[in-house]
Amino acid sequence: MNNSRRTFIRSASAIVAGAGLVSALPSSLRAMAPSDRLNIAAIGINGMGWNDLNAILKNPAARCVALCDVDKNVLDKRVAELTQRGYAVKAYSDYRRLLEDKDIDAVVIGTPDHWHCLQMTDAVSAGKDVYVEKPLGNSIAEIKAMVAAQERTKRVVQVGQWQRSQKHFQDAVAFVHSGKLGQVRLVKAWAYMGWMHSIPKQPDGTPPPGVDYKTWLGPAETRPFNPNRFHFNFRWYWDYAGGLMTDWGVHLLDYALLGMKAANPTSVMAAGGKFAYPDDAAETPDTLTTVYQFDGFNIQWEHATGIDGGPYGRDHGIAFIGNNGTLVLDRGGWEVIPEKGKMEAVPRQLSVDNGLDLHAVNFLEVIKSRKLEDLHTPVQAGAHVATIAQLGNIAYKTGKKLNWDGDKNRFDDSDANKLLAAQYHNGYKLPKSS
Known part of the structure; x- marks a missing residue:
């Protein structure tokens, strides 16, 4: 852990x-x-x-x-x-x-x-x-x-x-909705994970005794067992997950979306890669910046492994940047940093419960x-932010700025549309959506 x-x-x-x-x-x-x-x-x-x-x-x-x-x-x-x-x-x-x-x-x-x-x-x-x-x-x-x-x-x-069950998160969003920050044109959400170090490459081998590896793979592509892909570290392999974007991103982007009452972005673009540990065993990017464009504002996601010093001195958080001030929210609390002469500061309001x-x-x-x-x-709320996170990963994989039609659940790009569905293997079939 x-x-x-x-x-x-x-x-x-x-x-x-x-x-x-x-x-x-x-x-x-x-x-x-x-x-x-x-x-x-x-x-x-x-x-x-x-x-x-x-x-x-x-x-x-x-x-x-x-x-x-x-x-x-x-x-x-x-x-x-x-x-x-x-x-x-x-x-x-x-x-x-x-x-x-x-x-x-x-x-x-x-x-x-x-x-x-x-x-x-x-x-x-x-x-x-x-x-x-x-x-x-x-x-x-x-x-x-x-x-x-x-x-x-x-x-x-x-x-x-x-x-979504924690009071200080709810209170922070209520403050954003009050309008006191003025026009919010940019929201930043980030995860700087200093505890994440390089994953050394290991040879393929035999599953540990007692592990039904065939069932663990399920609909994912059949590959030889490798300890790097098993248990916690599955998160860093595209076959099974989406890296930090879908691990921490869904938590933090969720509140960015709630604060802005945001539905679907009109476009998304992403850039990053394995900059910190280019030769280690993980597949997903250790460094990523993603920009979602909405009508009248942008939401930006960024993550970096091996570094704790994120924006505003926090290793994770969401910042609603308004004309009058910036509200900075994380799991420990929230505060408002005013623009000079435009509003009063709000000292850090600490978390008081357990989500x-x-x-x-x-x-x-x-x-x-x-x-x-x-x-x-x-499920509809979980689907919204999970889709947003997947949009970011697809933009990263294609290396393109992509226009998104949320009503049709389609991009304007054929390469990107090929990535909308995970490929199922080993006899499993994707459940029908209609």
């Missing part, structure tokens, strides 16, 4: 202990009888899937009844941990068998990105509600199919963009109420 995630999870436990969270639960969840508790299962439990599940299990309204992972070492470890905590847990290596269990109400999907689409669409088709990790899908075609599946089945689907825990509460409450409009990150 990287330092940023480790710090977040550690602080999560400190900020919202179980008892404190229970007192904050809606009455509809606190009053649930043991026989009415929601039966939760999790698919992919090595990283954020495990963290998501544990955030859900802080609520007495939920209990874990099943786990699934293609790495038996991880699966056995997690089953043992939950058994010690008093849960009777079934173990599966095939998520499709798990979905056949009629007693399961909802599933957490924490697998690598290239599996999200198949597992989410299968889960809602099986009548399960879903908490799916971000990014929603690994291609624009997958994203479209996932939205169609949710709208067809009407299941609850919460996307793991937990910042992941609150996101879990919101998910459970909507499962109970069936009021889909109350979800903090419904």
